[in-house]
Amino acid sequence: MIDLEKLSHVQGALLWLPCTILLFAGSSALYRRLNKAPIANPTLLTIAAIAMILVSGGVPYKTYFEGVAVLHYLLGTAVVALALPLYRNARRLQGRGISMASALVAGSLTSIVVGLSVAILGHASASTVLSLAPKSATAAVSMEISRLIGGEPAVTATLTILTGIIGAVAGPYVLDMLSIRAPEARGFALGVVSHGIATARAFTEGEVAGSFASLGMVLNAILTALAVPLVLRLMGYA
Amino acid sequence: MLLQLGVLMMFQFIGEVLVTLTGIPFPGPLCGMALLLGYLYFRGGPSEELTKVGTTLIDNLGLLFVPAGTAIVGYGALLASDGLAIAAALVASTVAAVIVSGVIAASGASPARAGELAP
Numbered sequence: 001m002i003d004l005e006k007l008s009h010v011q012g013a014l015l016w017l018p019c020t021i022l023l024f025a026g027s028s029a030l031y032r033r034l035n036k037a038p039i040a041n042p043t044l045l046t047i048a049a050i051a052m053i054l055v056s057g058g059v060p061y062k063t064y065f066e067g068v069a070v071l072h073y074l075l076g077t078a079v080v081a082l083a084l085p086l087y088r089n090a091r092r093l094q095g096r097g098i099s100m101a102s103a104l105v106a107g108s109l110t111s112i113v114v115g116l117s118v119a120i121l122g123h124a125s126a127s128t129v130l131s132l133a134p135k136s137a138t139a140a141v142s143m144e145i146s147r148l149i150g151g152e153p154a155v156t157a158t159l160t161i162l163t164g165i166i167g168a169v170a171g172p173y174v175l176d177m178l179s180i181r182a183p184e185a186r187g188f189a190l191g192v193v194s195h196g197i198a199t200a201r202a203f204t205e206g207e208v209a210g211s212f213a214s215l216g217m218v219l220n221a222i223l224t225a226l227a228v229p230l231v232l233r234l235m236g237y238a
Numbered sequence: 239m240l241l242q243l244g245v246l247m248m249f250q251f252i253g254e255v256l257v258t259l260t261g262i263p264f265p266g267p268l269c270g271m272a273l274l275l276g277y278l279y280f281r282g283g284p285s286e287e288l289t290k291v292g293t294t295l296i297d298n299l300g301l302l303f304v305p306a307g308t309a310i311v312g313y314g315a316l317l318a319s320d321g322l323a324i325a326a327a328l329v330a331s332t333v334a335a336v337i338v339s340g341v342i343a344a345s346g347a348s349p350a351r352a353g354e355l356a357p
Contacts, residue, residue, distance in 0.1 A: 024301040043300040047307040068305045075302035079267035080250045081292035083274035099346025107339025115331035122323025140265030161307045166332045174336050180344045189340035200299035
């Protein structure tokens with residue numbers, strides 16, 4: 001009989017880091033086999049698998065997070081590195097400034113207003129409604145906005161992640177249906193609406209789509225911070 | 239390779255320090271990205287090594303979202319109580335915003351150029 005107590009110290013980075021990396025590598029292989037079908041999004045598959053393991057094993061999220069904290073740290077490093085494709089593709093913005101700026105403002109406002117309206121119509125609690133408002137901005141920004149407007153930052157973080165996954169999974173199908181094939185437009189829309197997770201998806205479509213997604217993500221982080229308090233006031237919610 | 243990774247992490251660190259000191263509610267890594275972009279323009283482009291490290295990180299961006307994304311396991315109760323309203327709000331707003339943003343962004347690209355650039 002194996003003494004599980006003896007193994008308790010193995011939990012942490014030793015267990016969860018290889019688990020996460022191997023599950024993601026497997027999910028990525030599946031994703032490529034399925035010709036990058038958005039529904040087989042490797043981030044989504046990995047989160048689903050890890051969540052099932054944690055819940056069935058009764059492992060607290062905190063234990064897991066501490067084990068893979070280095071990956072979370074590297075997310076920040078990768079965001080810094082997004083400057084490289086942005087630099088390489090900056091010239092592609094020439095002549096597109098007005099359409100991209102319009103796409104940014106319209107997409108950002110649509111996300112906020114439709115999200116709030118549907119949540120209010122669906123009788124979500126006031127705290128949920130406020131936590132939902134900034135969800136299209138990247139997590140660090142959306143959590144900060146949530147705190148400032150009286151939402152629940154931790155709930156906002158989760159709603160932000162869900163927005164990223166929905167955009168990364170449904171977004172490419174929607175763009176296909178509309179016959180939008182220009183990588184600049186596809187990437188930009190994905191980045192504006194569904195931040196980093198959809199940016200990761202856009203990079204799997206190609207570097208141009210990924211760069212425009214990065215740009216959309218950054219610009220909408222700024223715009224959402226400005227727009228959310230205004231929209232809430234106009235809708236009589238703050 | 240290692241040196242360039244350290245450089246990226248140093249930009250990450252400086253970005254974090256800057257937003258903390260100024261009290262601007264903005265993520266440190268995005269500030270670090272802006273600083274690196276400024277540095278690239280100043281220097282006239284990245285070194286080959288820096289590009290290599292950056293590409294490796296970005297190619298695995300999806301993996302790096304897993305730790306934060308898994309936090310969802312702690313919100314079963316909330317998703318159960320307000321679940322339907324939340325699901326409807328998230329799906330409707332995300333799909334509507336992708337349509338609006340995508341259509342407008344595509345209006346700026348002439349079809350010929352778009353065809354050229356499509357992967």
